[in-house]
Amino acid sequence: MPRVTVYFTQNCPYCRMVKAFLEKHGVDYRAIDVGADRNAANEMVEVSGQSGVPVTIVDDEVVIGFNAQRLNEIFGTSKKGELHDVLIVGAGPAGLTAGVYCERKMLNTVIVSENIGGQALESWAIENYMGFRMVTGDELMKKFEEQVRSGNIHMELDRILALGRKDGTFIATTASGTEYIARSVILAQGKRPKKLGVADEERYLGRGLSVCST
Numbered sequence: 631m632p633r634v635t636v637y638f639t640q641n642c643p644y645c646r647m648v649k650a651f652l653e654k655h656g657v658d659y660r661a662i663d664v665g666a667d668r669n670a671a672n673e674m675v676e677v678s679g680q681s682g683v684p685v686t687i688v689d690d691e692v693v694i695g696f697n698a699q700r701l702n703e704i705f706g707t708s709k710k711g712e713l714h715d716v717l718i719v720g721a722g723p724a725g726l727t728a729g730v731y732c733e734r735k736m737l738n739t740v741i742v743s744e745n746i747g748g749q750a751l752e753s754w755a756i757e758n759y760m761g762f763r764m765v766t767g768d769e770l771m772k773k774f775e776e777q778v779r780s781g782n783i784h785m786e787l788d789r790i791l792a793l794g795r796k797d798g799t800f801i802a803t804t805a806s807g808t809e810y811i812a813r814s815v816i817l818a819q820g821k822r823p824k825k826l827g828v829a830d831e832e833r834y835l836g837r838g839l840s841v842c843s844t
């Protein structure tokens with residue numbers, strides 16, 4: 631097994647995803663909280679040439695961010711050939727909820743997503759989601775993830791690139807080259823807001839300019 635070190639901070643969702651990935655694949659690693667250790671933060675900048683987290687060191691290789699494709703190449707195992715009842719694309723609120731209900735019906739379910747939590751991770755305050763007066767998107771998605779992980783649902787961090795049909799089943803291919811075969815597919819990959827295309831839109835988004843579906 632390679633020597634693995636993860637530099638992380640407490641409130642970084644992508645750091646959590648790297649750690650969840652390594653744990654799921656049975657990889658032993660050393661975790662260093664750079665938010666609590668200035669020397670470690672300097673060490674990370676020196677090794678990676680930048681200051682963003684997470685940074686994962688695998689022997690001599692530096693992996694910056696949550697790079698599902700690279701981590702799968704290093705640690706992943708091919709699921710080729712296994713037939714699932716349901717493949718869910720996306721682990722935002724919709725995909726995670728669908729996963730819980732598929733499991734309740736005892737369906738052999740796999741969720742494949744680039745991240746866990748989707749757009750809700752970007753929301754710093756969700757108000758009046760029943761049971762919570764106010765909760766951050768990150769906290770709420772942690773709860774969703776815990777609920778999914780407590781059940782018998784496979785969750786893989788990867789990007790679906792192609793989806794086709796063969797002999798009555800769906801075949802999905804991912805960025806890491808893994809193939810998933812399923813009887814049915816739930817597409818829960820979310821939507822991104824349509825931009826107006828006006829000057830300085832990106833600059834003012836979140837600074838007075840906002841998007842909302844209601």
Ligand SMILES: Cc1cc2nc3c(=O)[nH]c(=O)nc-3n(C[C@H](O)[C@H](O)[C@H](O)COP(=O)(O)OP(=O)(O)OC[C@H]3O[C@@H](n4cnc5c(N)ncnc54)[C@H](O)[C@@H]3O)c2cc1C
Nearest residue numbers: 720721722723724743744745748749750753789790819820
């Ligand atoms: C800044 C911000 C604040 C918000 N605040 C609120 C709020 O206060 N209250 C509220 O109710 N809503 C809020 N929303 C909206 C809410 O987050 C979305 O409605 C919700 O996340 C949609 O859930 P979803 O599961 O349908 O899609 P998403 O959350 O978009 O999740 C889609 C998932 O699919 C994955 N995915 C996409 N394509 C692929 C692919 N090809 N392969 C693998 N995975 C893929 C993505 O990585 C993601 O994990 C906010 C959104 C934003 C951006």
